[in-house]
Amino acid sequence: MRILIKGLEDERFHRPLQLIANLFFEECEIAFNPLDQNDLVIDFTVSVSETINVSGVLTDSKGRIEFAAYEKALIPAASDKEYFKQVKHAVAHVYLTVLQDWTGMTQKWGILTGIRPTKLLHRQMQKQTPTAAAHQQLKDEYLITDEKIQLMQQIVDRQLTVVPDLYELQNEVSIYIGIPFCPTKCAYCTFPAYAINGRQGSVDSFLGGLHYEMQKMGEWLKENNVKITTVYYGGGTPTSISAEEMDMLYEEMYESFPDVENIREITVEAGRPDTITPEKLEVLKKWKIDRISINPQSYTQETLKAIGRHHTVEETIDKFHLARSMGMNNINMDLIIGLPGEGVSEFANSLQETEKLMPESLTVHTLSFKRASEMTRNKEKYKVADRVEIEKMMNMAEEWTKEHNYTPYYLYRQKNILGNLENVGYALPNQDSIYNIMIMEEQQTIIGLGCGAASKFIHPQTGKITHFANPKDPKTYNDSFEKYTEDKLKILNELFDKEESLA
Ligand code: SF4
Secondary structure: OEEEEEOOOOHHHHHHHHHHHHHHOOOOEEEOOOOOOOOEEEEEEEEEOOEEEEEEEEEEOOOOEEEEEEEEEOOOOOOHHHHHHHHHHHHHHHHHHHHHHHHOOOOOOOOOOOOOOHHHHHHHHHOOOOHHHHHHHHHHOOOOOHHHHHHHHHHHHHHHHHOOOHHHOOOOEEEEEEEOEEOOOOOOOOOOOEEOOOOHHHHHHHHHHHHHHHHHHHHHHHHOOOOEEEEEEEEOOHHHOOHHHHHHHHHHHHHHOOOHHHOOEEEEEOOOHHHOOHHHHHHHHHOOOOEEEOOOEOOOHHHHHHOOOOOOHHHHHHHHHHHHHOOOOOEEEEEEEOOOOOOHHHHHHHHHHHHHHOOOEEEEEEOOHHHHHHHHHHOOOOOOOOHHHHHHHHHHHHHHHHHOOOEEEEEEEOOOOOOOOEEEEEEOOOOOOHHHHHHHHOOOEEEEEEOOOEEEEEOOOOOOEEEEEOOOOHHHHHHHHHHHHHHHHHHHHHHHHHHHHHO
16 A cells, blocks of 8 residues: 655654554555555645644545545644644544545544553543543544543543552652563564573573662662652563572562562563472562463463464463462463464453453453564464454453453553554452553653663653663673663662752
């Protein structure tokens, strides 16, 4: 599909228009200069005075025409960037409308292509906008459907029940710790994860660096009297290191971090069941780790084999029971919709198996369609469900969780994929993960330690976000962790000093 865009000179339109086009067409190229052959031409007229007026005419190669127009009051803004944002929204509104009319498809999330839709509603709630007005705005300005607005409201309400002081946690931080090793690498993995076998040297050096980061960060937090809200060990698979190494790591956490007893939640991803042993569960219990994740992804054996997860369905179930019997009472499980070879019947099987275990929370991911397509291209034996079937499976998850008393408590969307899908975390009453809420809603700083760990520094007053990423591969990390720690401490000093001087 080739779309020629006319009437928009500013290059800043390119990316947002491409992202919206990607919601409709799997392979799509948009151009701002005439091409030899275009499937669609969309001609915009934009005028900005006290109002922003945008109209667009879509013409296809057969001469079919769609037309849309949108008018919106221009809100005075402090910067050119903010002005442009308003114009961009108006253009996106018209663009989405003509594409929806032409394709007959409805984008349930409207013009939103970002990954955190619930943030929009939180922003309105913080401003104390009446609910009906906030919903109307989501519908009129962003073209979000009622179904998704209801979901957003349900999630936002749930989050504020779980974390009533969500809007007041900007002076605390959460910590993410990245352990970049796994027993083997899964076929669809995009995380920093290295097969652990034969890498003991690299693991030792990495852990040395991580202990250093934890000590330095802990010192800073203590000196500056900054509390920790949650800690999350992810990766990779944090349980792929040995029980002794885990023990030393958690001991370090207790020694270095401030007031660990009062951290609201500590999670360790034990994602791969093949890494879970009674010894490791003992260590988790010893250090009062509240929450673990055991991720089946699917309960169909061929699928697990096809995606390179070297464990069996039985192993997932056995390890779940083992963890339960050893006192783990907050277990999350992840399922993935759209794995190669999987359709409605495989997913129904996964839900049936889940029913036998009833984990405290269930996160339902949708495999990125594009990535899945790549997998299909690379290995012909993989078949990936189409968009309609994927939606069916998402609806099954929604119904199943509702019937079994789970509530959606966080969601994020994947960028740049066909089908405009979302990932949703569901939890039984009072079992929602606070860290997941913190990472999604961006109300406080998250400090990333370890390999591939992304830090997100959020200014306590302005909410301005500064991203900072640790290196992804262990070798670079081992060579430079001191420098990365220093850089993060510098950012933290600036962030929290400013706050003191303004107070
Ligand atoms: S277990 Fe997770 S992090 Fe590890 S290779 Fe598989 S998808 Fe990647």
